[in-house]
Amino acid sequence: MVARFHRLHADVEAAAGPWVSDLDGLDYEARRRTGVLDRDLADLGVRPSARDSDRAPKAACIGEALGLVYVLEGSTLGGQVIRREALAKGGDLKGLSFLDP
Numbered sequence: 001m002v003a004r005f006h007r008l009h010a011d012v013e014a015a016a017g018p019w020v021s022d023l024d025g026l027d028y029e030a031r032r033r034t035g036v037l038d039r040d041l042a043d044l045g046v047r048p049s050a051r052d053s054d055r056a057p058k059a060a061c062i063g064e065a066l067g068l069v070y071v072l073e074g075s076t077l078g079g080q081v082i083r084r085e086a087l088a089k090g091g092d093l094k095g096l097s098f099l100d101p
Contacts, residue, residue, distance in 0.1 A: 002095055003049045006037040009098075010048070011056040012068045019065030031073065036098045044095035076101050 013032050021028045041048060059065035079099035086093060093099070 002037065002040050002044060002098070003046050005098065006034065006041055007049045007051070009037055009072065010034050011051065012072055015057050015059045016065040016068045019059055019062045020069055026069075028069070031069070031101075033072070033098050033101055036101070040095040040098055043097075046095075 009032075013034055017028065020026055038048070057068055059068055079101070083093065083096065083099040085091075086096070086099075
């Protein structure tokens with residue numbers, strides 16, 4: 001599962017980055033989570049999944065890029081809920097630090 005999240009974030013960051021990395025007020029670099037996911041995969045002893053360029057999201061304009069970033073930003077809220085529930089149930093959060101950006 002973490003490898004799939006990594007692939008999704010890496011693909012979206014690659015597609016959106018060229019469009020949004022220099023936007024004033026966005027601080028795109030601080031929002032990227034691929035680095036955290038890299039560490040989570042290493043903690044779990046899992047390698048990143050191979051890229052499938054045919055299935056990777058693409059952005060043909062700034063609007064599409066912002067849409068991709070918006071979806072990932074929304075997932076951070078869901079990740080916080082999942083993290084809270086896992087902790088409440090005594091779950092092991094090893095390799096899940098990306099849920100708490």
